[in-house]
Amino acid sequence: MSFSRYINLHLIINHLINFIQKCHVNVFVCDCFSKINRMHQRNSNSNNKEKEIVILRSKGNVLRAAVKTDFPCCLIEKDEILKIQFINNNGNASTEQKPTIDDTSKPETLVTFYIHTTGGQKKKLLMKNRNLRLKVEDVCVYAFKEEDCITALKRDGRFIDYIFQKYCALSEMDSETIYEMSIPAEHLHQKHFQVIVISDIDLPDSQNALGITKTESDSTLELRTKPKVQNFFREEYDKSVQSFSKVRKVKEIMRLSESVCQIRVEGSAPVKATGFLLFGKFILTNAHVIKNFDPFTWKIHDPIKAAFGFEQKSDKGNVTVVSVKDTFAARHQGTEEGNHFDFALLELNGEIPETFPRLLKSYAKDNCTATGEVCIVGHPNSEVKKIDPCFIIGRGKRQKVEIEHVSENIKFYHIMTQQSMKEKWSFSKNQMTYNSCFFHGSSGSPVFDRKCRLIGIHTGGFAYRGEGKIRSVMEYAYAMQPILDKIKTLAEDKNRTDILEYLNDTNNYLNMTQKDQEMADVSGSQIEL
Template identity: 55%
Template structure:
């Protein structure tokens, strides 16, 4: 309830009741179904907290085999020439409560498998890092999230669900609705009208950071902020569609971090870039693993996956 009040700027009990009356019809159509809740619970087992030198930094998820995906900005300083992490990273699975009795801490190799931060040649913005786990015995027999991805453009409407570790805490879920691209400006104006005391702050932040809107972005209103970067985003059919990355943030009342809207980057450009980099770096192990997902139409050439794997 507190999360809902904060996200929707509901200050009175009557406002909450009005919101539920307006949203109920849409809400019951998706993630309130027991079947989908159970499916999301299973999928959430692949989500991990990314820790640096033992401290929580962000979220990631097992994309395929022993490789996990997160945001590039989660891993921080990175040498693009050596492609090695400067600090010790760990993926923590099963962090569901503060007692953390069921957590599995898996070390991450210092060599980064794939990485991109910025605009590519098509003008799309990418922010991802593909990391490799050192030990996979604990999760070797479990299915990965790439099997829940369907090749193609991301949806522009409908309900989604984010699974991650917001506020550097335990694993949580946040069902919310995509803001259609044609309604994005209306959503921004609505947020500004509800926060008139901070319009100048929002404007200054926008100018300073040059907030942009890219074709591969999925926009929504979420309560997921710090610590949730790198979380998987699922559509209303529980298919993987993107990676939760950030929001258009500014400092609100009492210097509390607020966001106009939040966004994810869609999976298709990320996967395409991973393949390009795997070919360039001759990571035939990655290419062979991805070749198993033929139904995803990842455009892998047969001659590429026949490359010899170094011992």
């Protein structure tokens, strides 16, 4: 857009008065109204003092879109004519003519987008002044790039409160793209939308679907309609299955799965989960699995056993069951510097065959970034060992998945919001997300990338109960490197030299060069955790 030092205001009152008012680009349209107001007041044939001013643009992607009187002059195009009209105010819309922001000296920080004055099927009336919908088809809204759409629409002041209280979205005109209203405004620039109602259920305080992705802002956060979303899932899932269906990959995963065990917590409230041999006689699982312990001494009050080879219920003879020592070797559950931890390192009492792989040997120290495809090995639903190939949901795609899940399960929306507020659903920087069929019993499962490298520990999901069964928006794991760093710190504090020997010996980690050569046939882009 090229900016002139003035704008041409073409005033129309009763189709009689026309003139040009010269205004500086760093002011607002209402600052140029002194001459308009004087002429307006002298016009004895009109009584427009309490009427709403409608300013129609002659340029832009949507012609004749109405702007407010606080519209920044720097966004008016060179030689653009503004046609000013007056409409009756039904009492809901403001007639004030004053700026709502302080600074417009940097037009590069501002964007504009267009909203149809008639909403979708569930809510036709969007404007506070119903006469505005009868007079113009579209309004032009300005916003700062970094602020969300809701903030811009509230500042605009022409829209009814309903669209901020219900689960609404922006449907781009002439396309199949739907945007959540919490999206940063920079992604809406020069686009034309209709407001649609996804659900008329009251939102708590935010337009963000569940609050999970409210801090996500590092990509275009747009939602495709169902056919396109379904294609996205289908294509990504097919690639995941294809990657792990190669015979050599399957064999490697099967070999590594020998280290995966079922954690059996006995006692008055028995629990079953998953763990895996990390190094030596130490197995890693989730801290939340074991609840009955002394937080000061780390002494575990319930007996625990690890069952290796539980792959068929009728074949118990091939299951190796080993008891676990009654004190944590290391444990941490909480958040530090943006990383969330939920791990427990347990030490086995008995000997484990050396043929069982230690998965630290499958971890490339400081060099494991999650790729598109991952594979989880564990004991979901406390059953026999299973494998689930799935794909990482990158940071930029999490909001798509969240909104799509809500729209497909809208009858559970109230339950989801209650659960999200109760558990304070959010993301940490060491968290990777995916869609998996692994639920209860699979906590503590190892997560492998497309090169069969250990990258994380499966921990849980954003779950809720609906119609008698557990449902989940998405599942997640925590990356290995922060966990290993924390184990090392705890081992130093506890003077566990045996653990430190394993962690400090580079021979216990994956030889990257060798592994990369073995897996060189696999290619693909990396997705940041």
